[in-house]
Amino acid sequence: MTPRSRTYARTAGILYLVTHVTSVTAVAAYASNALVVGVALELILALGCVGTGILLWLLLRPFGPARAATFAGLRALEAAVIAAGTLPMLALVHLTAPGPNTEALLALHSAAFLVGQGLVISVNTVILGWLLLDAGVVPRFLAVLGIAGGVLVGLSNTAQLFSLIPQGGTIAAICALPVFAFEVWLAVHLIAVGLRPRRDQLLKRNSTTSPSCMT
Known part of the structure; x- marks a missing residue:
């Protein structure tokens, strides 16, 4: 990796960790009725999503330009939905007393969470895992x-959308664990190692280039 690419990788890894910290602490802030803090954390989360999308697009576009661009675009969409989801929470801040609108505003935020951090993230995680697998720049597993976690x-989230399982319940939390593990592992890998070809990829490239070198 070039020094610039190494910097991109480290920054992307750090931003991935930031997105995890802010997403978890935002939920805790909302649960403790610290709505403004929760909104601020979700906005930081949205910025982190955009940042990881751009940086991984820069790093992975040589291996699959269309998929890298699609991932970055979906990451931006995820950020936009997260940011939109903060609006009903800001509205709650200005309500003088709980009323019939409270439940509607909370439902809007839950819907944004389901779409942005549920349905959209599932697609972009599958695309990212697929691209990383083809590029051979991270461990195969x-x-x-990432692919399996995104599908799960x-x-x-589709089951939650159709009320087949409770939204944010135990089953949903268990299903989210593989993506959580994927993103944390990827973040650590980006920071510590970067994106380097696996041994099998190097052997494959050497085998394809050696005949041309002999002619």
Whole structure:
């Protein structure tokens, strides 16, 4: 990796960790009725999503330009939905007393969470895992974990959308664990190692280039 690419990778890894910290602490802030803090954390989360999308697009576009651009676009969409989901929470801040609108505003925020951090993230995680697998720049199991985790989260959130399982319940939390593990592992890998070809990829590239070198 070039020094610039190494910097991109480290920054992307740090931003991935930031998105996890802010997403968890935002839920805790809302639960403790610290609505303004929760909104601020979700806005930071949205910025982190955009940042990881741009940086991974820069790093991965040589291996799959269309998929890298699609991932970045979906990451931006995820950020937009998260940001939109903060609006009903801001509205709650200005309500003088709980009323019939309170439940509607909370439902809007839950819907934004379901779409942004549920359905959209499932698709972009599958695309990212697929691209990483083809590029051969992370351990194979890490890429496969991303694909499998994305599919599982997609199925889980679709089930929540149709009220087949409770939204934010135990089943949904269990289904989200593989994506959580994938993103944390990827973040650590980006920070510590970066994106380097696996040994099998190097051997494959050497085998394809050696005949041309002999002619």
